[in-house]
Amino acid sequence: MRVFITGKPGVGKTTILMYVVKELIKRNYTVVGFYCPEVREGGRRIGFKIVSIPTGKERWLAKVGEGKIKVGKYAVQDEAEEVVNDVKDSLPKAQVIAIDEIGPMELSMPSIKSLIDEVLKLEKPLIAVVHRNVKLNVDGKTYIVTEENRGLLKEKILEEIVRTLG
Numbered sequence: 001m002r003v004f005i006t007g008k009p010g011v012g013k014t015t016i017l018m019y020v021v022k023e024l025i026k027r028n029y030t031v032v033g034f035y036c037p038e039v040r041e042g043g044r045r046i047g048f049k050i051v052s053i054p055t056g057k058e059r060w061l062a063k064v065g066e067g068k069i070k071v072g073k074y075a076v077q078d079e080a081e082e083v084v085n086d087v088k089d090s091l092p093k094a095q096v097i098a099i100d101e102i103g104p105m106e107l108s109m110p111s112i113k114s115l116i117d118e119v120l121k122l123e124k125p126l127i128a129v130v131h132r133n134v135k136l137n138v139d140g141k142t143y144i145v146t147e148e149n150r151g152l153l154k155e156k157i158l159e160e161i162v163r164t165l166g
Protein backbone atom coordinates (compact mmCIF):
# COMPACT_ATOMS: atom_id res chain seq x y z
CA MET A 1 0.00 0.00 0.00
CA ARG A 2 1.65 3.23 -1.15
CA VAL A 3 0.29 6.77 -0.75
CA PHE A 4 1.89 9.59 -2.73
CA ILE A 5 1.14 13.21 -1.87
CA THR A 6 1.80 15.86 -4.50
CA GLY A 7 0.68 19.36 -5.38
CA LYS A 8 1.85 22.90 -5.92
CA PRO A 9 4.55 24.52 -3.78
CA GLY A 10 3.44 25.55 -0.29
CA VAL A 11 0.07 23.84 -0.51
CA GLY A 12 0.54 21.70 2.64
CA LYS A 13 2.13 18.41 1.53
CA THR A 14 4.71 18.27 4.33
CA THR A 15 2.12 19.24 6.93
CA ILE A 16 -0.06 16.29 5.92
CA LEU A 17 2.85 13.83 5.93
CA MET A 18 4.16 14.97 9.32
CA TYR A 19 0.64 14.84 10.80
CA VAL A 20 0.21 11.23 9.64
CA VAL A 21 3.70 10.29 10.89
CA LYS A 22 3.05 11.81 14.33
CA GLU A 23 -0.35 10.11 14.63
CA LEU A 24 1.12 6.71 13.63
CA ILE A 25 3.90 7.09 16.20
CA LYS A 26 1.26 8.04 18.82
CA ARG A 27 -0.41 4.71 17.98
CA ASN A 28 2.92 2.94 18.64
CA TYR A 29 3.59 2.01 15.01
CA THR A 30 7.28 1.98 13.98
CA VAL A 31 7.71 4.64 11.31
CA VAL A 32 11.05 4.89 9.47
CA GLY A 33 12.13 7.37 6.82
CA PHE A 34 13.34 10.91 6.39
CA TYR A 35 12.20 14.48 5.74
CA CYS A 36 14.06 17.44 4.30
CA PRO A 37 13.09 20.73 5.96
CA GLU A 38 14.24 23.96 4.39
CA VAL A 39 16.61 26.23 6.36
CA ARG A 40 16.05 29.97 6.17
CA GLU A 41 18.32 32.79 7.35
CA GLY A 42 17.03 36.33 7.39
CA GLY A 43 13.95 35.26 5.48
CA ARG A 44 15.98 33.69 2.65
CA ARG A 45 16.24 29.94 2.04
CA ILE A 46 19.90 28.93 2.42
CA GLY A 47 19.48 25.18 2.12
CA PHE A 48 17.82 21.97 3.25
CA LYS A 49 18.51 19.52 6.07
CA ILE A 50 17.79 15.80 5.95
CA VAL A 51 16.35 14.36 9.18
CA SER A 52 15.99 10.67 10.00
CA ILE A 53 12.66 9.30 11.28
CA PRO A 54 12.51 8.14 14.08
CA THR A 55 16.05 8.83 15.36
CA GLY A 56 15.96 12.54 14.51
CA LYS A 57 19.56 12.41 13.25
CA GLU A 58 20.04 15.57 11.16
CA ARG A 59 22.64 16.67 8.58
CA TRP A 60 22.82 19.17 5.72
CA LEU A 61 21.27 17.80 2.53
CA ALA A 62 22.18 20.81 0.40
CA LYS A 63 23.13 24.42 0.88
CA VAL A 64 23.78 27.48 -1.25
CA GLY A 65 27.34 27.42 -2.60
CA GLU A 66 29.74 25.41 -4.75
CA GLY A 67 29.93 21.61 -4.82
CA LYS A 68 30.36 18.60 -7.11
CA ILE A 69 26.61 17.93 -7.29
CA LYS A 70 24.40 20.99 -7.64
CA VAL A 71 20.62 21.32 -7.86
CA GLY A 72 19.91 24.86 -8.88
CA LYS A 73 21.92 27.09 -6.55
CA TYR A 74 22.22 24.37 -3.89
CA ALA A 75 25.27 22.12 -3.51
CA VAL A 76 24.40 18.64 -2.24
CA GLN A 77 26.38 17.80 0.94
CA ASP A 78 28.22 14.49 1.44
CA GLU A 79 27.27 14.46 5.15
CA ALA A 80 23.69 13.63 4.15
CA GLU A 81 24.97 10.07 3.66
CA GLU A 82 25.12 9.64 7.47
CA VAL A 83 21.36 10.08 7.68
CA VAL A 84 20.77 7.83 4.67
CA ASN A 85 22.71 5.05 6.42
CA ASP A 86 20.77 5.68 9.64
CA VAL A 87 17.48 5.19 7.76
CA LYS A 88 18.79 2.11 5.90
CA ASP A 89 19.77 0.54 9.25
CA SER A 90 16.25 1.14 10.62
CA LEU A 91 14.34 -0.16 7.57
CA PRO A 92 14.05 -3.81 8.70
CA LYS A 93 12.03 -2.83 11.80
CA ALA A 94 9.77 -0.38 9.94
CA GLN A 95 6.02 -0.98 9.88
CA VAL A 96 5.49 2.19 7.80
CA ILE A 97 7.96 4.14 5.68
CA ALA A 98 7.64 7.93 5.34
CA ILE A 99 9.61 10.09 2.88
CA ASP A 100 9.47 13.85 2.31
CA GLU A 101 10.28 14.23 -0.38
CA ILE A 102 10.98 12.28 -3.55
CA GLY A 103 12.21 15.26 -5.55
CA PRO A 104 14.98 16.41 -7.92
CA MET A 105 17.26 17.34 -4.99
CA GLU A 106 16.93 13.98 -3.27
CA LEU A 107 17.16 12.01 -6.53
CA SER A 108 20.34 13.87 -7.50
CA MET A 109 22.22 12.23 -4.65
CA PRO A 110 23.14 8.62 -5.57
CA SER A 111 22.83 7.27 -2.01
CA ILE A 112 19.37 8.83 -1.50
CA LYS A 113 18.25 7.67 -4.94
CA SER A 114 19.31 4.11 -4.11
CA LEU A 115 17.50 4.31 -0.75
CA ILE A 116 14.33 5.48 -2.52
CA ASP A 117 14.68 2.72 -5.14
CA GLU A 118 15.09 0.18 -2.32
CA VAL A 119 12.01 1.51 -0.47
CA LEU A 120 9.89 1.42 -3.64
CA LYS A 121 10.69 -2.30 -4.00
CA LEU A 122 9.55 -3.10 -0.44
CA GLU A 123 6.01 -4.28 0.27
CA LYS A 124 5.76 -2.14 3.42
CA PRO A 125 3.15 0.66 3.62
CA LEU A 126 4.69 3.88 2.30
CA ILE A 127 3.63 7.52 2.50
CA ALA A 128 5.74 9.92 0.46
CA VAL A 129 5.65 13.48 -0.79
CA VAL A 130 6.49 13.42 -4.49
CA HIS A 131 7.67 16.58 -6.24
CA ARG A 132 5.23 17.68 -8.97
CA ASN A 133 7.89 17.16 -11.67
CA VAL A 134 8.77 13.60 -10.61
CA LYS A 135 6.93 10.67 -12.22
CA LEU A 136 7.21 7.33 -10.38
CA ASN A 137 6.42 4.12 -12.26
CA VAL A 138 5.17 2.18 -9.24
CA ASP A 139 1.68 1.26 -8.02
CA GLY A 140 0.21 3.56 -5.45
CA LYS A 141 -2.53 6.04 -4.72
CA THR A 142 -1.64 9.64 -5.56
CA TYR A 143 -3.40 12.53 -3.84
CA ILE A 144 -3.11 16.00 -5.29
CA VAL A 145 -3.26 18.37 -2.31
CA THR A 146 -5.17 21.63 -2.60
CA GLU A 147 -6.13 24.28 -0.05
CA GLU A 148 -9.65 22.87 -0.24
CA ASN A 149 -8.89 19.18 0.46
CA ARG A 150 -5.80 19.36 2.69
CA GLY A 151 -7.80 19.30 5.92
CA LEU A 152 -9.81 16.19 4.99
CA LEU A 153 -6.82 14.43 3.37
CA LYS A 154 -4.92 14.28 6.67
CA GLU A 155 -7.51 12.03 8.32
CA LYS A 156 -8.32 10.09 5.11
CA ILE A 157 -4.69 9.10 4.52
CA LEU A 158 -4.12 8.28 8.20
CA GLU A 159 -7.18 6.02 8.26
CA GLU A 160 -6.13 4.25 5.04
CA ILE A 161 -2.70 3.45 6.44
CA VAL A 162 -4.00 2.39 9.88
CA ARG A 163 -6.52 0.10 8.14
CA THR A 164 -3.68 -1.55 6.18
CA LEU A 165 -1.70 -2.11 9.36
CA GLY A 166 -4.65 -3.77 11.07
Ligand SMILES: Nc1nc2c(ncn2[C@@H]2O[C@H](COP(=O)(O)OP(=O)(O)OP(=O)(O)O)[C@@H](O)[C@H]2O)c(=O)[nH]1
Nearest residue numbers: 007008009010011012013014015016129145150151
Ligand atom coordinates in the same frame (compact mmCIF):
# COMPACT_ATOMS: atom_id res chain seq x y z
N1 LIG B 1 -4.35 27.21 7.41
C1 LIG B 1 -3.67 26.12 7.01
N2 LIG B 1 -2.37 26.25 6.68
C2 LIG B 1 -1.72 25.13 6.29
C3 LIG B 1 -2.35 23.86 6.23
N3 LIG B 1 -1.43 22.95 5.79
C4 LIG B 1 -0.27 23.64 5.59
N4 LIG B 1 -0.45 24.95 5.90
C5 LIG B 1 0.59 26.01 5.86
O1 LIG B 1 1.03 26.20 4.53
C6 LIG B 1 2.45 26.46 4.52
C7 LIG B 1 3.14 25.41 3.63
O2 LIG B 1 2.94 24.12 4.23
P1 LIG B 1 3.88 22.91 3.80
O3 LIG B 1 3.31 21.68 4.44
O4 LIG B 1 5.31 23.24 4.05
O5 LIG B 1 3.60 22.89 2.23
P2 LIG B 1 4.38 22.03 1.14
O6 LIG B 1 3.41 21.75 0.05
O7 LIG B 1 5.06 20.88 1.77
O8 LIG B 1 5.47 23.10 0.66
P3 LIG B 1 6.73 22.79 -0.28
O9 LIG B 1 7.42 21.58 0.28
O10 LIG B 1 7.55 24.05 -0.16
O11 LIG B 1 6.19 22.56 -1.66
C8 LIG B 1 2.93 26.34 5.97
O12 LIG B 1 3.03 27.64 6.52
C9 LIG B 1 1.82 25.57 6.64
O13 LIG B 1 1.69 25.90 8.01
C10 LIG B 1 -3.74 23.78 6.60
O14 LIG B 1 -4.38 22.72 6.57
N5 LIG B 1 -4.37 24.94 6.98
